[in-house]
Amino acid sequence: MNNELFKAIERIKDNDATLKVLNLAYNNIGDEGAKALAEALKVNSTLKKLDLWGNKIGDEGAIALAESLKVNTTLTLLNLFHNNIGDEGLNAIKDVARMKADRIFYPYRSSCPSCINKKNY
Numbered sequence: 402m403n404n405e406l407f408k409a410i411e412r413i414k415d416n417d418a419t420l421k422v423l424n425l426a427y428n429n430i431g432d433e434g435a436k437a438l439a440e441a442l443k444v445n446s447t448l449k450k451l452d453l454w455g456n457k458i459g460d461e462g463a464i465a466l467a468e469s470l471k472v473n474t475t476l477t478l479l480n481l482f483h484n485n486i487g488d489e490g491l492n493a494i495k496d497v498a499r500m501k502a503d504r505i506f507y508p509y510r511s512s513c514p515s516c517i518n519k520k521n522y
Contacts, residue, residue: 435462463490
C-alpha cells in the first residue's frame with residue numbers, strides 16, 4: 402500500500418471532518434487497496450465523493466466497495482472509471498445503485514463504458 406493511500410485510509414477511518422472529496426486517481430491501488438478503502442468506508446460518515454479512476458481495481462475490489470456502500474450513508478459519488486472491473490464487480494455495484502437511488506456510482510469498465518446511476522441501470 403502506497404503512502405498516499407495509507408494516509409487517506411487513516412483519514413477516512415478517523416472521520417476527518419475536512420475530508421469531503423478524495424481524489425486517488427491513478428494510484429495503482431488494485432484490489433487490495435480497494436478492499437482496505439472499503440473497510441474504512443464502512444465506518445466513515447464524512448466523505449462525499451471518492452475518485453478511484455484508473456487504479457487497476459478488478460471484480461474483487463469492486464465487490465468489496467459495493468459491500469461497504471451498503472452501510473456507508475454519506476458517500477454520494479464513486480468514480481471507478483478505467484479500472485479492470487468485469488461483470489461480477491459491475492453487477493455488485495449495480496445492485497447497490499438500485500438500493501441507493503439517491504447516490505451516483507460510476508463503475509465504468511474499459512471494455513464497456515457505461516454509467517450506472519439512478520437514471521441509467
